[in-house]
Amino acid sequence: MKIRKRKHDQEVNTGSMADIAFLLLIFFLVATTLLQEKGLDLQLPRKKEDNSTSPPIKERNLFKVMVNSRQEILIEGEYRKDLVGLRDEIKAFVLNNGKQEHLSESPKKATISLKTSRGTKYASFIQVLDELKAAYFEIYAENIGLTKKEYLKLKQSDPQQNQLYLKSKEGIPMNISIAEPTI
Amino acid sequence: MAHFRKKASRKTQISTSSLPDIVFLLLFFFMVSATIKPNAELLAYKVPNAENLVKPEMKFLIKELVIGFPKSQKLGVTSRISDGKRYLEIKDIAQWATAAKAELPENYKDQMIVLLKADADVDMGLIADIQEQLREVDARKVLYRTSESTTDPIQ
Numbered sequence: 001m002k003i004r005k006r007k008h009d010q011e012v013n014t015g016s017m018a019d020i021a022f023l024l025l026i027f028f029l030v031a032t033t034l035l036q037e038k039g040l041d042l043q044l045p046r047k048k049e050d051n052s053t054s055p056p057i058k059e060r061n062l063f064k065v066m067v068n069s070r071q072e073i074l075i076e077g078e079y080r081k082d083l084v085g086l087r088d089e090i091k092a093f094v095l096n097n098g099k100q101e102h103l104s105e106s107p108k109k110a111t112i113s114l115k116t117s118r119g120t121k122y123a124s125f126i127q128v129l130d131e132l133k134a135a136y137f138e139i140y141a142e143n144i145g146l147t148k149k150e151y152l153k154l155k156q157s158d159p160q161q162n163q164l165y166l167k168s169k170e171g172i173p174m175n176i177s178i179a180e181p182t183i
Numbered sequence: 184m185a186h187f188r189k190k191a192s193r194k195t196q197i198s199t200s201s202l203p204d205i206v207f208l209l210l211f212f213f214m215v216s217a218t219i220k221p222n223a224e225l226l227a228y229k230v231p232n233a234e235n236l237v238k239p240e241m242k243f244l245i246k247e248l249v250i251g252f253p254k255s256q257k258l259g260v261t262s263r264i265s266d267g268k269r270y271l272e273i274k275d276i277a278q279w280a281t282a283a284k285a286e287l288p289e290n291y292k293d294q295m296i297v298l299l300k301a302d303a304d305v306d307m308g309l310i311a312d313i314q315e316q317l318r319e320v321d322a323r324k325v326l327y328r329t330s331e332s333t334t335d336p337i338q
Contacts, residue, residue, distance in 0.1 A: 013197070021205040025212060037245050037298060038236040038331065044314055044323040118308030122250075122301050123231040125310070126329055130233040137235050148235070156240050181311045 040129055045177065060102055061109040063093045065128055069119025073128070083131050090135035094172065107172040115179040132176050140168040225265045226251030228302035232332035239326065244294050246283040248276075250301040250309060262305045264313065273309075276316035284322060293321070300328040 065086075066074040073080045075089070094110045096103035104110035112132050116125050134148070141151035144164050151168065154161045228251030239245060249265045264271045266279055284295050297317055301310060317323065 021202075021209055025209055028212065037242060037326070037328075038238050039298065039326045039328040040233055040235065041237050041239070041296070041324065041326045044318050044325060046323070047318050047321070116307040116311070118306060118311070120307040121303065122305040122307060122310060123303035125307050126231040126233055126303075126327060129327070130235055130329075133233075133235040152235065152237065178314070180315070181307050 040126065040133055042129070042176065042178065057111055058105070058109070061104045061111055063090060063104075063110065063112045064115065065112065065132070066115045067117070067120045067124050067128055069117045071121060071124045083128065086128075086131050087135045087138065090132060091139055094135070094139060111175040111177055113177045113179055116181045118181045120181065129176070133174075136172075136174045136176075139172060143168040143170075143172075224249065224267070225254065225270060226263060226302075227254050228252070228300055228305075230300060230328050230330050231303040233327075233329035234332050236329060236331055237326075239296055241291075241294075244287065244291060244296045245298050245326070246280075246295060247298045247300060248279075248313065250299060250305050250313070252302060252304075262302065262309055264309075273312045273316060276313055277320045280317055280320045280322040284320070294324065295322050296324045296326050297322055298326045298328055 064074075064076055068074070073083065075086060080086075090112060093103045093112075094107050096105075096110075097107070098105045114125075114128060114132065137148050137151055141148045144151070144167055146154075146164075146168075154165045156162045156165055226249050228249060247267055248271075249267060250262060251265075252262055253259060264273070264276070271279055280295075280297065283297075284292050287295055299310065299313070314325065317325065
């Protein structure tokens with residue numbers, strides 16, 4: 001009787017336990033999202049009190065992009081259906097160096113203003129901001145003879161790459177200003 | 184009968200010595216993942232796509248805010264803010280940012296990055312209110328979390 005019982009214990013298949021455990025492991029590996037920190041960065045302006053002391057920006061140095069609550073886009077006072085060409089316009093605006101009357105005086109003074117309304121969808125805002133970033137990154141990448149993709153892969157922790165990175169940005173600050181939304 | 188005997192003898196040959204390894208592997212996995220994501224998410228959100236993403240070099244500077252819609256219908260359908268552990272109101276943001284800043288080493292306090300994980304359908308009004316609060320306490324570096332779109336939407 002005892003012997004038979006022991007035999008029964010041995011029949012439990014523990015070999016498949018490993019499979020089950022691995023299945024679980026793989027499931028959780030796939031299902032858990034780790035901290036993902038990629039995104040669009042932005043520097044917010046200073047507090048309001050400090051803001052009032054800064055001198056007003058000349059009209060020609062300001063490139064205005066507005067998105068209203070119906071997700072309609074107004075670029076430099078002109079209604080647009082989509083963002084086609086915005087990237088090139090910004091590049092021309094920033095790198096104008098005072099050549100054309102209505103564009104910026106210098107890359108340092110050039111400011112892109114992105115204004116939204118309170119009802120603007122976050123996705124529309126990101127879409128426009130992405131284009132603004134793309135324009136600047138393309139300028140930076142061209143400065144050091146890289147493509148935008150290669151530029152975005154530069155590692156600041158590496159001294160040589162950091163030097164390139166700093167060189168690309170020289171004299172061209174990314175002046176993207178987020179105006180407070182209108183109602 | 185002969186067939187049955189054969190099967191039984193094969194089963195006894197299976198080694199279970201690797202089982203503890205597997206269990207330990209699982210255990211370690213759960214331990215590691217628990218530190219990455221300490222709390223269940225309170226809000227549902229789907230971040231918008233963008234192409235030109237940057238990755239901050241120092242991850243410890245990142246503090247997270249989630250802006251999304253409550254998962255439970257009891258809490259309504261309006262967008263809410265959470266820091267991963269609890270719901271925050273607009274007026275709490277400044278306090279949260281100050282507390283988050285205090286956790287950083289002294290020489291990095293001014294470099295704190297606030298990672299905004301916002302749903303694509305959230306109104307900019309709420310985002311602007313948060314930014315207003317962040318400006319008040321001089322936490323001015325924000326990072327809008329976006330997922331990477333593989334194709335360029337414009338060109």
